[in-house]
Amino acid sequence: MSQPAVWILIEQNDGVIADVSWELMGKGRELADDLGGEVAGILVGHNIKDQAKEAFYYGADKVYVIDDPTLEYYRTQAYAHAISDIAKKHKPEIFLMAATSLGRDLSGAIATPLGAGLTADCTVLEIDPETKLLHQTRPAFGGNIMATIYCQIARPQMASVRPRLLPIPERDEKRTGTVIEEKTSLQETDIKTRRVEFIPDEGATVNIEDAECVVAGGRGIGNADNLKVIEELANALGGTVGCSRPLVDAGILPHAHQVGMSGHTIRPKLYIGAGISGAIHHVVGMEGADLTIVINKDPDAALLRVADYGVVGNLFDIVPAITKEIKARKGA
Amino acid sequence: MRLVVCLKQVPDASEVKIDPIKGTMVRAGVPSIANPYDMHALEEALRLKDKYGARVSILTMGPPQATDVIKRAVSLGADDGVLLSDRAFAGSDTLATSYILAQAIRKMGEEEAIDVVFCGKMAIDGDTAQVGPGIGSRLDCAVTTYVVGVRSLDKDKKTVVVERRLERGVEVVEADMPVLLTVNKEANDIRYAALPALIESIKYEVPVWTAEDVQLDLAQCGLKGSPTQVKKIFPPPQKDIETVMVTDTISDPAQIAKLLVDKIEEAGMLA
Ligand SMILES: Cc1cc2nc3c(=O)[nH]c(=O)nc-3n(C[C@H](O)[C@H](O)[C@H](O)COP(=O)(O)OP(=O)(O)OC[C@H]3O[C@@H](n4cnc5c(N)ncnc54)[C@H](O)[C@@H]3O)c2cc1C
Numbered sequence: 001m002s003q004p005a006v007w008i009l010i011e012q013n014d015g016v017i018a019d020v021s022w023e024l025m026g027k028g029r030e031l032a033d034d035l036g037g038e039v040a041g042i043l044v045g046h047n048i049k050d051q052a053k054e055a056f057y058y059g060a061d062k063v064y065v066i067d068d069p070t071l072e073y074y075r076t077q078a079y080a081h082a083i084s085d086i087a088k089k090h091k092p093e094i095f096l097m098a099a100t101s102l103g104r105d106l107s108g109a110i111a112t113p114l115g116a117g118l119t120a121d122c123t124v125l126e127i128d129p130e131t132k133l134l135h136q137t138r139p140a141f142g143g144n145i146m147a148t149i150y151c152q153i154a155r156p157q158m159a160s161v162r163p164r165l166l167p168i169p170e171r172d173e174k175r176t177g178t179v180i181e182e183k184t185s186l187q188e189t190d191i192k193t194r195r196v197e198f199i200p201d202e203g204a205t206v207n208i209e210d211a212e213c214v215v216a217g218g219r220g221i222g223n224a225d226n227l228k229v230i231e232e233l234a235n236a237l238g239g240t241v242g243c244s245r246p247l248v249d250a251g252i253l254p255h256a257h258q259v260g261m262s263g264h265t266i267r268p269k270l271y272i273g274a275g276i277s278g279a280i281h282h283v284v285g286m287e288g289a290d291l292t293i294v295i296n297k298d299p300d301a302a303l304l305r306v307a308d309y310g311v312v313g314n315l316f317d318i319v320p321a322i323t324k325e326i327k328a329r330k331g332a
Numbered sequence: 333m334r335l336v337v338c339l340k341q342v343p344d345a346s347e348v349k350i351d352p353i354k355g356t357m358v359r360a361g362v363p364s365i366a367n368p369y370d371m372h373a374l375e376e377a378l379r380l381k382d383k384y385g386a387r388v389s390i391l392t393m394g395p396p397q398a399t400d401v402i403k404r405a406v407s408l409g410a411d412d413g414v415l416l417s418d419r420a421f422a423g424s425d426t427l428a429t430s431y432i433l434a435q436a437i438r439k440m441g442e443e444e445a446i447d448v449v450f451c452g453k454m455a456i457d458g459d460t461a462q463v464g465p466g467i468g469s470r471l472d473c474a475v476t477t478y479v480v481g482v483r484s485l486d487k488d489k490k491t492v493v494v495e496r497r498l499e500r501g502v503e504v505v506e507a508d509m510p511v512l513l514t515v516n517k518e519a520n521d522i523r524y525a526a527l528p529a530l531i532e533s534i535k536y537e538v539p540v541w542t543a544e545d546v547q548l549d550l551a552q553c554g555l556k557g558s559p560t561q562v563k564k565i566f567p568p569p570q571k572d573i574e575t576v577m578v579t580d581t582i583s584d585p586a587q588i589a590k591l592l593v594d595k596i597e598e599a600g601m602l603a
Pocket residue numbers: 142217218219220221243244245246258259260261262263264274275276277278279280281282285295296297298301313314315316346456
């Protein structure tokens with residue numbers, strides 16, 4: 001019997017590979033080592049073959065490439081068909097994708113024809129040392145409960161994994177592996193959807209998920225004009241402005257800035273939150289921060305409890321004072 | 333035109349907690365609601381009905397009291413609905429759920445062909461967002477997820493153009509019908525029911541289908557048909573941190589700022 005294989009979907013958007021693919025590759029390497037198996041990257045797209053070597057640098061032993069014009073941009077049917085066909089052929093033990101828009105859509109569409117168990121949006125993955133089963137832990141009920149799920153019989157054991165929780169492994173250009181080219185059997189005329197256009201977000205430069213420093217404001221700022229207090233601190237720190245959902249609902253900031261369950265999951269080195277109460281929906285998006293500073297006038301605000309440093313006070317006094325202190329030190 | 337909306341009854345997830353001693357989910361006293369995303373899916377279907385004329389049918393899998401959400405949908409303008417209810421469905425994971433729903437949709441389609449199946453982006457209890465793509469794959473129809481608006485629909489060409497919300501922008505997609513759409517909350521604002529319609533809807537007798545009515549393969553339903561098993565549930569880990577309450581010891585904003593900026597500097601964030 002061949003050794004068990006851990007498959008990792010290498011997610012690409014218009015030819016650009018998403019970093020989360022390498023986060024998963026690191027995890028895949030670890031799981032494969034626990035199982036005494038191999039890691040394979042799955043790279044699907046058009047004119048994409050050349051990027052396979054990147055997967056080796058991050059730990060893959062093999063890369064299966066499906067390169068076809070029908071796969072130029074993501075379409076559920078085209079990708080699910082191509083990938084489930086090769087999964088049926090090679091029978092991986094584990095198959096991981098990112099819990100991004102693309103990954104959550106695709107994973108559901110692939111697990112179904114494979115009859116596989118699929119766990120959504122996992123935050124912890126580990127091999128049980130005795131049973132060798134993949135234990136998959138995930139939040140459910142809006143983050144109010146955690147569940148550990150496993151899959152006894154059906155294969156592959158599939159999971160989508162929340163981005164930005166796992167470290168990216170060291171890139172090693174000396175690593176190599178085998179590229180295996182596969183084909184899709186679908187023709188363009190078989191595919192039932194077509195992209196008409198893609199409208200990138202304005203201010204597409206805001207990439208809060210990758211920010212090292214996020215200064216977030218909540219409903220406590222009161223109105224749009226007061227946002228400048230938050231912006232000034234973010235600017236002084238060279239950080240990115242974040243916010244809770246009410247500011248997006250009120251049209252004060254675009255969705256790209258929203259931190260939380262229905263917004264973005266961030267993992268900055270520094271998070272400063274002011275005028276945010278700390279609803280679980282917000283906290284699940286920011287609890288991965290290394291250093292957390294919270295300012296709230298209510299001593300019972302839940303966000304203070306997840307802070308390293310908490311300040312009970314008026315944000316309009318405290319935040320400008322921090323900005324001033326930073327400017328003073330940077331100027332010095 | 334025939335539109336089907338998959339509408340799930342869910343516990344208000346924000347109120348579900350874990351019993352710290354028994355380690356089980358406490359659902360007693362937690363109100364049941366219609367899954368919020370599905371209500372936006374329903375609204376999108378009703379808008380198509382208003383604009384192009386259509387029959388809107390609701391499909392719900394759940395316990396007998398889940399008829400409530402179907403009646404609510406009828407009060408808002410849905411034409412009819414079906415409750416799928418059978419002990420054999422208990423414990424279904426997303427693979428089994430998508431099987432049961434897809435088979436029921438097929439049966440609904442025997443009576444009048446279906447052009448669009450609407451799902452919510454996700455259910456707020458299970459939170460997986462896997463059932464929609466699963467149904468689409470079983471029905472072998474076009475699938476378009478995260479829809480925030482329907483731009484146009486061509487009844488003759490049998491195509492629909494929708495906008496989908498992705499991480500970095502909006503993708504506009506043309507899909508052949510029949511199509512399965514999963515809908516985001518930003519898609520629309522949900523309408524209110526008029527009082528007479530509300531009263532009328534209470535009288536609506538919801539047909540109930542069992543596994544036998546849909547001729548389901550029981551090996552694919554419920555726990556038997558579910559490859560995933562929940563091993564344990566537990567409360568979310570509290571981040572193990574001692575919060576330093578700066579204001580317990582200092583009150584002057586300038587002094588507070590000095591202390592905080594010291595910490596920011598130590599973390600290497602002032603470079
Ligand atoms: C399914 C679902 C998904 C959600 N997703 C998200 C999400 O992704 N992100 C998100 O953030 N929310 C999300 N929410 C909403 C979330 O539940 C909360 O309603 C929201 O986070 C509250 O925002 P807030 O803290 O800014 O406002 P509030 O809860 O109103 O808190 C305002 C805070 O500001 C403080 N304050 C007021 N004035 C001052 C002052 N002058 N100085 C200092 N402090 C002051 C108050 O004491 C209070 O604590 C979601 C909800 C649901 C149901």
